[in-house]
Amino acid sequence: MSFDALFFPGDRVHSVSIHNVTLVGGQLSEDGVTPQMIVEYQGKQHVLRATRPVYEKDIGKVGYVLPSQFPSAAEYGSTIFRAYQDQSLRRVYELDTTNDEYHMVPLNHGKWPHHRAHLQCGWRCDSRPTGFLAPAGLVPGANGEFVPDETEVVSVRIPPEFEWEARRHQMKAADLLESFIGDLAGIQNYANKPRADRFGSNGSDERMLAENWLERAHGMKAIDPDQLSQQIEEAEEWDAQQDEWSELLGEYADRGGDPRQLLEAVDGVLTKLDELGPDFVLDLQAEVEATQTLPVTACKRKRPDLQSIRFSTGINCD
Structure with a gap:
């Protein structure tokens, strides 16, 4: 077993994930301190430096x-192993394709170049x-499921004060905004069904504080969207x-x-x-619902109008 040049070409860390890897075991390096993982990839075992046991x-x-x-400097070259939620899941590179629908969508400056990834990656599992x-960078969950990306791209002006706050927290402005959006909208990104847009909350306390801010700052304008x-649906139906x-x-x-x-x-x-009152109307409505027809007795008509139609309510239309 040896360190794999595929993961670490030269003296730099490989920038992409390696899929379809089986974790064989773990050990400590010769110094007795640094954790290592033993993995099997394409029929060959490799020893990799790990961030944790x-x-x-x-x-x-x-x-x-x-x-x-x-x-950190001491952890340079270390790797992380993450097991698939669905153990039948496998990466299928020959199915990879491009998503032409979003090819010309402007890119933002977040952690991912754009949430609607141009590259579509192939997968396979027992249920599929x-x-x-699935979008590039997304690992599907149980049964290969994931939440499709339904986000909308908007343009927002960013003042220098906000840029400064983002830099102060070692973030880009887009990252900071998207992080707040996840908390404010109460979005939870579960591993068994991950979101393609990658939005998610930072925790229950963060969601509570974001909701309190929204209620305090803009609560007077709140409506019930449902x-x-x-x-609107009732008005359209009436029309x-x-x-x-x-x-x-x-x-x-x-x-x-x-x-x-x-x-x-x-x-x-x-x-x-x-004139008959609401009780009669309710009784009539119940009778109509029971028979699925209006209680109408039609007399023989001499002309195609309602002059000779007599309702069972006793109303003569003549």
Whole structure:
């Protein structure tokens, strides 16, 4: 076994993750201090410098190896092993393709060049044996599932004071904004079904503080979006019903009926129902729902109008 030049070409850390790796075990280096991991990749075993001792529960599992994200001078060249949530998951490089739909989308300056990755990576698992695609940089969860990216790209002006705050925390402005968005929206990014947009909360306390800020700063303008959507749907449904009634009224007139007389008859029905009171209306509604038809007794008509239609309520439309 030896250190693998594939992971560490020359004296630098490889910048990409290596997939379909099996964790064989762990050990300490010759100095007796530095942790190492033993992995198997493409039928060959390799010893890699690790950021921490190997977890016993991960031994024998398949996953991927990636370089340490924030290595110190002492940890330079160290790696991390992460097991796949679905142990049948495998990276299938021959299925890789490009996502032309987002090829020309402007890039931001976050940790990932753009959340809607241009490159689509191929995968396969037991529940999806024919293979499937996922955005580059995303490792699918259980059964190969992940939450698709449905984000919208917006342009935001950033003042120098905000840039300074981002630099003070060793972040870029886009990273800081996206981190706050995850907390404010209460987004939780679960490993068994990861989000392609990579948004996520920093913790329950952070979500609570962000919600308190929003309520304090903008609570007076809050509305219920679900209720508003329902009102819009009801208004659209009402408009559609009015259009349908207008068409039926036109059809009635085309057949020789008198639309004005029809409307007067309907108005008479409504007036009579008002006189009978709400209890009668409720009883009538229950009867209609039970029979799925209006309780109407139609007399023989001499002309195609409602002059000879008599409702079972006792209202004569003559």
